[in-house]
Amino acid sequence: MDNVVIMGTGPAGLTAAIYAARADLRPLVVEGNAPGGQLIVSCEVENYPGFPDAVSGMELMGLFRKQAERFGARFVSGVVTSVKALAGGYVLTCGDEPIETRAIVVATGAMARRLPIASEAKYYGKGISGCATCDGAFYRNLDVIVVGGGNTAMEDAIFLTRFAKSVTIVHRRDYLRAAPVEVEKARGNPKIKWMIPRVIDEIIGEDLVTGVTLRKPDTNDTEHMDCDGIFVAIGHDPKTELFRDLIDCDSLGFVRIEPGSTRTSAAGVFACGDVADPHYKQAVIAAGTGCMAALDAQKYLEMNVK
Numbered sequence: 575m576d577n578v579v580i581m582g583t584g585p586a587g588l589t590a591a592i593y594a595a596r597a598d599l600r601p602l603v604v605e606g607n608a609p610g611g612q613l614i615v616s617c618e619v620e621n622y623p624g625f626p627d628a629v630s631g632m633e634l635m636g637l638f639r640k641q642a643e644r645f646g647a648r649f650v651s652g653v654v655t656s657v658k659a660l661a662g663g664y665v666l667t668c669g670d671e672p673i674e675t676r677a678i679v680v681a682t683g684a685m686a687r688r689l690p691i692a693s694e695a696k697y698y699g700k701g702i703s704g705c706a707t708c709d710g711a712f713y714r715n716l717d718v719i720v721v722g723g724g725n726t727a728m729e730d731a732i733f734l735t736r737f738a739k740s741v742t743i744v745h746r747r748d749y750l751r752a753a754p755v756e757v758e759k760a761r762g763n764p765k766i767k768w769m770i771p772r773v774i775d776e777i778i779g780e781d782l783v784t785g786v787t788l789r790k791p792d793t794n795d796t797e798h799m800d801c802d803g804i805f806v807a808i809g810h811d812p813k814t815e816l817f818r819d820l821i822d823c824d825s826l827g828f829v830r831i832e833p834g835s836t837r838t839s840a841a842g843v844f845a846c847g848d849v850a851d852p853h854y855k856q857a858v859i860a861a862g863t864g865c866m867a868a869l870d871a872q873k874y875l876e877m878n879v880k
């Protein structure tokens with residue numbers, strides 16, 4: 575039986591792997607269908623400490639992995655498709671192979687929801703972003719759109735006014751889900767314009783985004799709008815489908831953890847990174863909680879394995 579299986583190879587899973595490997599736990603790390611995690615699609619990471627000249631997401635994740643390998647972490651490609659409790663641990667299915675383990679670190683991330691239009695995939699990372707905190711500073715003196723009507727959309731729009739020349743909120747309904755106080759703040763900001771109710775029918779560009787076709791849902795009238803960037807703020811889907819019967823999750827699907835730890839409601843299962851983080855969703859936080867998960871798993875194994 576393995577000591578600990580780490581599910582995920584983003585900053586959380588790879589940091590857990592570094593710490594667990596260095597503690598001689600010989601962790602088995604399952605890569606999932608996105609080795610390196612979400613950051614892989616990010617051309618430039620400017621806010622990860624230790625890289626004053628920025629670093630590509632690909633390079634950063636390559637370095638994390640190299641460090642985990644140096645201490646003996648074992649990697650397996652594939653996706654975990656089931657997790658069941660058994661005496662003294664858990665059995666996971668990955669491909670045809672069952673994997674038995676005493677502890678699990680869940681670092682499966684949370685995917686930013688995407689716009690359901692073909693041209694969105696073409697321009698993701700080339701003017702379309704799911705993270706205002708990460709990419710806002712790249713849009714100084716440019717015109718950007720924020721898609722969404724919830725609190726995150728309002729917060730992102732207000733944040734982006736620090737850099738952008740203008741921020742237009744596009745939302746498909748004529749009412750907003752966001753708290754009135756957030757809406758008031760956005761409405762009071764002279765840089766923020768409103769296009770509601772509108773949906774984006776198409777994203778237009780060459781190498782980068784240059785504009786969108788907007789449609790009024792009630793009349794189907796369309797119009798063109800120039801813009802340099804689009805921030806999609808329509809929520810995240812935490813990757814917790816496999817665990818819904820095993821560990822407590824909140825109403826949005828994020829893993830509930832004991833405050834100040836990475837312990838979940840199931841003994842020996844620890845969660846770190848975006849999958850347990852409805853608020854911040856930043857690589858450095860994922861890495862920090864990945865460290866916590868490995869230390870929590872180490873402690874659990876010391877206390878529970880004879």
Ligand SMILES: Cc1cc2nc3c(=O)[nH]c(=O)nc-3n(C[C@H](O)[C@H](O)[C@H](O)COP(=O)(O)OP(=O)(O)OC[C@H]3O[C@@H](n4cnc5c(N)ncnc54)[C@H](O)[C@@H]3O)c2cc1C
Binds near residue numbers: 616652848
């Ligand atoms: C475009 C973009 C730019 C960003 N830029 C920045 C930035 O500049 N700075 C910053 O701090 N943050 C940035 N972020 C946010 C950052 O990427 C995330 O906060 C961080 O990647 C979360 O790390 P994580 O390890 O929790 O999850 P993820 O990086 O999402 O990794 C999840 C991992 O779990 C694996 N997985 C999923 N399901 C399974 C399964 N069933 N079995 C096995 N493995 C599974 C996946 O393959 C993946 O390896 C950006 C995000 C995006 C999308």
